[in-house]
Amino acid sequence: MSRCGRMPNRRQAIAGAGTALMSALLPGGAHAGRATDNALLPKLTDGRHWRIGYAETMPYGNYAGTLASIVKGLDALSWLNGAARMPYDAGxxxxxxxxxxxSARDLGPRIRFVADGWYGGLDQASAEPILQRLESGGDIDLMIVMGTIAGRKLALDRHAVPTLVFSTTNAVAAGIVAAVEHSGRNHVWAHVDPERYHRQIRIFHETFGFRRLGIAYENSPAGRAIASIADIEAMAGQLGYELVARHVQAPVGPDDQERYYADLAAAWGDLSRQVDAMYITFGRWSLERFPPLVRIFQERGIPTFSQLGPEEVAQGALMSVARSDFDGIGQFGASVIARLANGERLADMRQIYFDTPTIAWNLAVANRMGYRPAMSALLAADNIYTSLGTMP
Known part of the structure; x- marks a missing residue:
């Protein structure tokens, strides 16, 4: 019988990570609702239009989803119009x-998306051309940046262009901003949810009561920030579990990707023999390569939790806790842009926002492990998957 299958005495009490537990984990007063403040509406006396650029670490559903929702938020605040026609599909x-x-459409007189202002692949590409463009101060008034790596590369004092960073693991630990509440810099702001990974691990621990938690990450300042290692270590002290870590160097380019997959498979295989739960931090794998990598934990009955969210649960992780959609963060991001355009300083704007978390389970993975989640767990879930993902 698998390790998960030997836990029937805990299932009814903890396997739900249900509504009551979720409510208990949410810090009061930090959730920003839909803005109705007149300060967010365009000032009629200000005819300036804002030229916006964009950069991302890599192709990722959270980035595209956040961007689309920011655009919808700007539409709702009357900073542009026509967002409903965007060619965006969830996921x-x-x-x-x-x-x-x-960039090809007239969305009103106040916002312009610069046609050649999109930059991708900053996980491996140099940011120098972007920084030189921003230093010149010529044709971009605001940068929207997605991801920890892109944020680290662009949120610099070499330029003074307002830079808003979203979808980071821990913007403070990554050195993008100096503090949780406010950035402390007039041209840099980052979305911060300081309790996000604390909530994840607390729910995972409440569900399985593990004693040895496995993680694998790159042991560099950037790698530790991306994986939010400080949060994981803090929770180990609070909850009393032992952290078992393996280090895997991130790929340095496309030609190094197969080496990375081999090293990651070796690290995960080693951990699967030593831990009773696995917390899968953000990594450089594609979702198509994820199912065979995670299979070792399924076969050995090790519960897995995806830091990323439902995308990896659909491909073979057992569970995760993440946002249900991007509407809330989109409205929050749009409100920051609106306040900036209306003359407020980024250094003074709050950075904290969290969505009500949602739970995802993969029943096919649970079945393969010999684990049967309690009905209360399934009733509390927002996403339930019933396949092991795309297995080659």
Whole structure:
């Protein structure tokens, strides 16, 4: 019998990570609702239009989803119009096609999406051409940046162009901003959810009561920030589990990707023999390569939790906790842009926003492991998957 299958005495009490538990984990007062403040509406006396650029770490559904929702938020605040016609489908990772559509259309007099202002692949590409363009101060008034790596590369004092960074693991630990509440810099702002990974691990631990938690990450300042290692270590102290880590160097380019997959498979295989739960931090694998990598934990009955979210649960992780959609963060991001355009300083704007978390389970993975989630767990879930993903 698998390790998960030997836990019937805990299932009824903890396997739900249900509504009551979720409510208990949410810090009061930090959730920003839909803005109705007149300060967010365009000032009629200000005829300036804002030329916006965009950069991302890599193609990723969270990035495209956040961008599309920011655009919808700006539409709702009357900063542009026509967002409802955007060619965006939930789950898509291609932001470049969306950007081409935005930049090719007249969406009103106040916002322009610069046609050649989209930049991708900063996980491996140099940011120097972008920085030189921003230093010149010529044709971009605001940069929207997605991801920890892109944020680290562009949120610099070499330029003074307002730079808003979204979808980072921990913007403070990554050095993008100096503090949680406010950035402390007039041209840099980052979305911060300081309790996001604390909530994830607490729910995972409440569900399985693990004693040895496995993680694998690149042991560099950037790698530790991307994986939010400080949060994982803090929770180990609070909850009393042992952290078992393996280090895997991130690929340095396309030609190094297969080496990375081999090293990751070896690290995960080693961990699967030593831990009773696995917390899968953000990595450089494609979703297509994820199912065979995670299979070792399924076969050995090790529960897995995806830091990323439902995308990896659909491909073979057992569970995750993440946002249900991007509407909330889109409205929050749009409000920051509106306040900036209306004359407020980025250094003074709050950075904290969290969505009510949602739970995802993969029942096919649970069945393969010999684990049967309690009905309360399934009733509390927002996403339930019933296949092991695309297995080659």
């Amino acid at each position: 898509q990772s291609d932001s470049e096609a969306l950007w081409r559509w935005l």
